[in-house]
Amino acid sequence: MDxxxxxxxxxxxRxxxxxxxxHLKWINLFGALLGALIGLSQIALRLLD
Structure with a gap:
């Protein structure tokens, strides 16, 4: 503490x-990857329907 x-x-x-x-850089990167994965899975599910 000193x-x-x-x-x-x-x-x-500083x-x-x-x-x-x-830490924010990695949180933003993880969020972008997760969003892309969710978006691609939604597209795939709509194409299969």
Whole structure:
């Protein structure tokens, strides 16, 4: 905890934004892939009907 307290507020903010950006990138990618999979399965089901 002392290491965090020793950091400047700007440094902590920069570190948090880097971590958040990294995780949001993967969440967005997963959402896009899941949406594409659902869309393709809906098209396939309509073609089979």
């Amino acid at each position: 290491k965090v307290n020793a950091l400047e507020v700007i440094e902590v903010e 570190l948090l934004l880097q971590v958040i950006a990294s």
